[in-house]
Amino acid sequence: xxxxxxxxxxxxxxxxxxxxxxxxxxxxxRVSEGVLAFSGLKRADFVVxxxxxxxxxxxxxxxxxxxxxxxETVPELSDCINRIIVENQLDDTNCFSPE
Numbered sequence: 001x002x003x004x005x006x007x008x009x010x011x012x013x014x015x016x017x018x019x020x021x022x023x024x025x026x027x028x029x030r031v032s033e034g035v036l037a038f039s040g041l042k043r044a045d046f047v048v049x050x051x052x053x054x055x056x057x058x059x060x061x062x063x064x065x066x067x068x069x070x071x072e073t074v075p076e077l078s079d080c081i082n083r084i085i086v087e088n089q090l091d092d093t094n095c096f097s098p099e
Contacts, residue, residue: 001028001029001030002026002027002028003026003027003028003029004024004025004026004027005024005025006022006023006024006025006045006073006074007022007023007025007074007076008020008021008022008023008074008076008077008080009021009022009023009044011080011084013084016051016052016088017049017050017051018049018050018051018084018088019047019048019049019050020047020048020050020077020080020081020084021044021046021047022044022045022046022047022048022070022074022077023042023043023044023045024042024043024044024045025040025041025042026040026041026042026043027039027040028040044060045059045060046058046059046060046065046070047060048067048070048077048081050081050084050085055067055081057070
């Protein structure tokens with residue numbers, strides 16, 4: 001059996017830019033004659049770039065993808081983006097504070 005999910009991973013902040021990796025997690029397992037065999041894989045498929053000048057969603061190949069479609073596919077992405085914006089508003093750098 002194969003279990004597959006697309007999830008946000010730990011964001012990485014560099015200056016005023018935050019990268020949110022979207023990873024695909026796979027779990028493969030099989031039970032046969034009393035033996036359990038399994039393996040797993042975690043791979044980044046997309047990255048959301050959150051910066052003072054806007055947001056962009058990219059495949060790891062560099063191709064731009066629709067942020068709206070990614071938000072539909074990965075429901076917790078919206079909460080992650082909102083949390084980062086709030087945290088950055090409270091930060092000393094004021095990267096995302098309104099002008």
